[in-house]
Amino acid sequence: MATIYQVSELAGVSLSTVSRVLNDNDYVSKKTKKKVLEAMQQLGYQPSSIARSLASSRTSSVGVLVSELDGPFFGQMMSAIEQQLRAAGKHVIITAGHSDEDKEKNGFEFLISRNCDAIIAHVEIVSDEYLIELSKGKIPIYLMSRYVEEIKDNCISLDNVLGGYLATKTMINKGHKNIAYIAGPQFKVDASDRLVGHKKALAEYNIAFDESLFYIGDFKETGGNDGLKHFIENKAQFSAIVCANDEMASGAMKFAREHGFNLPKDLAIMGYDNVIFTNYLYPTLTTIDNPVPEMGRMAANLVLKDIYKRPGITINRVFQPTLVLRDSTPDIN
Amino acid sequence: MATIYQVSELAGVSLSTVSRVLNDNDYVSKKTKKKVLEAMQQLGYQPSSIARSLASSRTSSVGVLVSELDGPFFGQMMSAIEQQLRAAGKHVIITAGHSDEDKEKNGFEFLISRNCDAIIAHVEIVSDEYLIELSKGKIPIYLMSRYVEEIKDNCISLDNVLGGYLATKTMINKGHKNIAYIAGPQFKVDASDRLVGHKKALAEYNIAFDESLFYIGDFKETGGNDGLKHFIENKAQFSAIVCANDEMASGAMKFAREHGFNLPKDLAIMGYDNVIFTNYLYPTLTTIDNPVPEMGRMAANLVLKDIYKRPGITINRVFQPTLVLRDSTPDIN
């Protein structure tokens, strides 16, 4: 491999001059620049990213820490981040936290030990305090789908209240009055925010929140299953059911069908997240879509702007979910 | 940040001694080792991976090139690779080829420019010749789900013939004689291998391959849709339909239901790949499962063994798919 030294020799200039044309920042005459570029061409010179890192203490790499590497949500997010950063010549070091405190912390440490220029993290378990502490370190931390006041400029979040509101409002507009709600684990901010939105929509239409139409599930299929079962056993009256995520909606759908409901006629069902399989369910599931790719792209942009000083980037830190209407929520008259 | 130099000073030894305990390979007395380790502890010393890379021309990083970062197949694969490599202290640089020749090549170049110690690639478009040529370079290339004779030791592949065979054989054992087959694009090796397996099963049970029960789809939902439509329009007789992947099976299922079939009674359907949504379809889809995580883990192991000289690793280069029985293929009598 040709080095900068050989280039300098062939071009008849010094090392530093070659370095300057490489980073084209300082004074260097057109004539010299041309000479150097030709020498590079001739030698097939490729700069060593490692040596460059050592000298400049920049690695051109961004760490990405997500809960899982599989799963539609993280897939879309990583895909967007990677595309955006790679287009800027940066690379992405990916690792997983597996929704476990030790593993999340370990993931951070791992990325820090790799000297990333920045870290984009989607973590759910570690505390705000931990993140704040970490942010005081040398490597800037950016958070996805999470809002921490003290480092709000580094947070990209999602308006889950709006999403919850949209879901329930849609059901109301479809003609439903008795709407059951299966929430997610309330220690998760996403889940509790969605519930707030649900209540907001009810209030807006003067529908009282009814405890007997409320169940807290586990964000998995079983949660939907158990929730619907709970409502039926308690002889609750409802014509629609709103779930705080798609997995639970799917569970509810299965349970409903197995217990004689004719879907979607007998029961309207709403999901949340617009996970890929919602389009394969029968009937296809109405749900709330999160602009995940946009968020990923924005996280990358934020890093490009803050860390790599790219000009002309405008930032948006809060994103809005949108409704996706499908077959599971027909109008009733 | 403390450097190796400060450690050496505090411990009262030379740089090289510190380096030796760091890589614990050479002669170093227990007493000295202890002194050095204590000094490290005291200074909170963390070795610089960059300086280490520059000096050793090893980056402890493995490039991973896949078609897409989202999608269940790649998600599982990356997840397995990452877990295995990270446990060994290596990190993973991930990038996508988007099933496009230029982008795949660009992905390779990108990873090479990052000085990865090895590259694990799942590419579908670039030619064997390109890969062979690339393998002559400085960085070893490992291939997933692809077999190239000239570099077979670096290939991890899947027995698609067996999978195709299993799928059709299962249908036959369920009691079907007239089995329609919707194949994938035949320029894809996976697709043509699965078809070979299908024919093999038919032959084994003395069932003639019937052109009127054969259709080539596009591996997407529309392919299943169009295939079933084709069979119906041509008034073909069949009680079961085997699809070369799950997306097409899903398309066929939708079309069947929309055209009055009572599933799974009127028509048995088989998919391939065991994609996540197969479990959410109605009825749930019988399919063929690929041991994707195992393959990912094995690729990582192969790299650990070849490149990082880890001892005690046994390698398996060919993997077998298995049958996943669900509701879409009931027994008929």
Place this chain on the structure above:
DNA sequence: GCACTTTATAAAAACGTATTGATAATGAAA
């Protein structure tokens, strides 16, 4: 106790770049 091997440590060179301070060349203003 001597020659010889093995073990332990040190000193120095190398990895390939960025950066800084100094110097030289050039151009503009007086």
Place this chain on the structure above:
DNA sequence: TTTCATTATCAATACGTTTTTATAAAGTGC
């Protein structure tokens, strides 16, 4: 022409390790 500011270049140093070569100490067999 002189003076000063600007532009262009160079030489030297720093980045933090690994690796190689050399040398010293300790152990071995006779």
